[in-house]
Amino acid sequence: MATKKTVPFNGTEEQKAKLLGVIAELKDQQGALMPVLQEAQKIYGYLPIEVQKIISDEMEIPMEKIYGVVTFYAQFSLYPKGKYNISVCLGTACYVKGSGDIYDKLQEILEIGGGECTADGKFSLEACRCIGACGLAPVMTVNEDVYGRLTVDQIKDILAKYE
Amino acid sequence: MKSLQEIQAIRDEMRPELELRNVGSTEAKSKYERQVLICGGTGCTSSGSPEIERVLREEIEKAGLTDKIQVVKTGCFGLCALGPIMIVYPSGAFYSRISAENIPQIVQEHFVNGNPVKELLYNETVDGDKIKGLNETSFYKKQHRVALRNCGAINPENIDEYIGKDGYQALAKVIKEMTPEDVIQTILDSGLRGRGGGGFPTGMKWKLARTIVPDADQKYVCCNADEGDPGAFMDRSVLEGDPHVVLEAMAIAGYAIGATQGYIYVRAEYPIAVERLEIAIKQAREYGVLGKNIFGSDFSFDIDLRLGAGAFVCGEETALMTSIEGNRGEPRPRPPFPAEKGLFQKPTILNNVETYANIPQIILKGADWFAGMGTEKSKGTKVFALGGKIEHTGLVEVPMGTTLREVIEEIGGGIPNGKKFKAAQTGGPSGGCISPENYDVPIDYDNLISIGSMMGSGGLIVMDEDNCMVDIAKFFLEFTVDESCGKCTPCRIGTKRMYEMLDKITKGQATLEDLDKLEELCYYIKANSLCGLGQTAPNPVLSTLKNFRDEYIAHVVDKKCPAGVCKDLLEFKIVFEKCIGCGMCAKNCPASAIERGTEVAPGKKLAAFVIDSSKCVKCGACMANCKFKAIVKG
DSSP states (O other): OOOOOOOOOOOOHHHHHHHHHHHHHHTTSTTOHHHHHHHHHHHHSSOOHHHHHHHHHHHTOOHHHHHHHHHHSTTOOSSOOOSEEEEEEOSHHHHHTTHHHHHHHHHHHHTOOTTOBOTTSSEEEEEESOOSOGGGOSOEEETTEEEOSOOGGGHHHHHHTOO | OOOHHHHHHHHHHHHHHHHTTSTTOTTOOOSSSEEEEEEOSHHHHHTTHHHHHHHHHHHHHHTTOTTTEEEEEESOOSOGGGOSOEEEETTTEEEOSOOGGGHHHIIIIIIITOOOOGGGBOGGGEETTEEOOGGGSHHHHTOOOSTTTTTTTSOTTOHHHHHHTTTTHHHHHHHHHOOHHHHHHHHHHHTOBOTTSSOOBHHHHHHHHHHSSTTOSOOEEEEEEOOOSTTOOHHHHHHHHOHHHHHHHHHHHHHHHTOOEEEEEEOTTOHHHHHHHHHHHHHHHHHTSSBSSGGGSSOOBEEEEEEOOSOGGGGSHHHHHHHHTTSOOOOOOSSSOTTTSOGGGSOEEEEEHHHHHHHHHHHHHOHHHHHTSBOSSSBSEEEEEEEESOSSOEEEEEETTOBHHIIIIIISOOOGGGOOEEEEEESGGGSEEEOGGGTTSBOOHHHHHHTTOOOTTOEEEEEETTSOHHHHHHHHHHHHHHHOOSSSHHHHHHHHHHHHHHHHHHTTOOOHHHHHHHHHHHHHHHHHOSSHHHHHTTHHHHHHHHHOHHHHHHHHTSOOOTTSOOGGGOOEEEOGGGOOOOOHHHHHOTTOOEEEEEEEOTTOSSEEEEEOTTTOOOOOHHHHHOTTOOEEEO
């Protein structure tokens, strides 16, 4: 596994009960693993090895297959995200309008790389492929908020909004 | 559950409401005096349309107009660059780039007093005292909307509005009047080819799936809504603006090939599309147009959603099916083709969203109508997502055979800031860059391939003289390296090596021999990769090598980036004759690389500044801050 900073797993019984409910509901569908993993990520926010283990036991699917699927898809994360997850679109339309510079600037200000989280758990940063808001290029999102037609000098002010 | 008669009754009831949404349709017998359509697509939602809708409803209520004005949230209108967009019918007043603060004024002046707020209208629609309709603007005039016909015209969360636009009539027609063979023949005759990239004849796919395994106990109809090409968003717009058209078409496909179950594989990154599909499926089941014994026949068909999880390769048909089965989305070797052994090893057809969006119209209007549009081998229309350096970013649908010049100059409004057109990129990471000399080639599947690109899903990214083609090729290779699933060696290792070579070129460390090696590697990867991703990954490099070789040579031999993008090859210089010695550049230089020189330029009062290139970090701050355009890069 890659060496990225992370925090110890602290899932609750309540989360586990919810996950077991989801598994019971979906288990008999053909190809249920993906929907189960998606729901599990909604419940825990990420898919640490402990959560994968629960799914493996309940669905009787070997861990190596689950780990294989989790690490294959970009949407599944083995690491927790920050309180505010920043996602910069590096799709073509945004890229030709300078989103690469926006991404560099964020790394510089936050002092983290892509896929990492700041030490205080506040911001995490990732690059994403086209979110389809090409008319607003270049675009980034902070959790649900979308910022379009960005320039590098707006970045500091935008980050300051998230205290 | 509703009978066909009941559905037709809903259609007749809805028609006058929908007719009001034509410019100047004073004849329509709508319950409302005005209808306000607000775009609820992803682009406009991102720029604040939900808040606009909320305030609008509030203000309309305050003004006591609730009975007279209907507010409708629609899908994408296509002209995303002007979002958030709002259109008022029957006048067709087209409000663009509005915000919630503008709403009280619009409600008061336009809805209460009857005077549209002209300064908030899209300027192309204002002609003195007259207001022109959308269809007269340069963006819409040349468009011909088939797949997008309901996008921006109906409320996607209301099945009745879809029915009002003849929705589910095509399904009724095939079940009541046509045999599965008739349906397949109609699709074959129409000449429809897959809109997802490959351009395989859709009817042929259906025919194979119907006939190749005659005694199959189960077959599947899949919809590829895993729109992964960066810069393409037509499938998302159809799903957001007209989800029922996809459901109806899939049911028709199910009837044609003999399947009872469909799956839509949609990107999880499209939350609005997913939500609207869920609503649409629920409504369709309630109305009985999905489910058991549709329209009282023996035909049953249902659809489930499966969410993708962010893997580009899952747009490849076998990988998509592997993913629905709950595995790593790796492609399988073909044959066997999916028509024989697809999802869960059963005969399966997979078509993309835009392909499906054409089907109900072909059934209702006939194969000849569809085949009457387009070029000899590419029939119908194609949706393009215009992006990059272009005035009107957004979605356009034009007949096949329209030229790039028409799309970019006339519909797209040309290139901003007086810059020159340099290239158009089509087909995403599998496509190529088209150079200016092919500006007038009619765009269709075969022509695009002959000029070194491909249709792909229809992303069309425009680039101007400030874009470096080597950098663009590198950008796409970075994408492919990232998205290669790793199963086959040519793609996994080959694309990585290509990326490294391109990186070397952009850093000025490559030799001419490297260019030859790069080209050789391209052909090797194309010939030997397992699936479409690897087979097409070298296209961005091959097409730029062919069309923009000079630019590669400039990087390799002269160690220069003509577009001024590749930072390692850049040099900023102050033009002595233009520098007035104000010092703004030095003040803004983060590296203290600029100092005042000793000489004063002719006609200037202060000594000119000079950049010490050994200290320069090439950030461009000096250039951005020089009001006299005295700083150049190259």
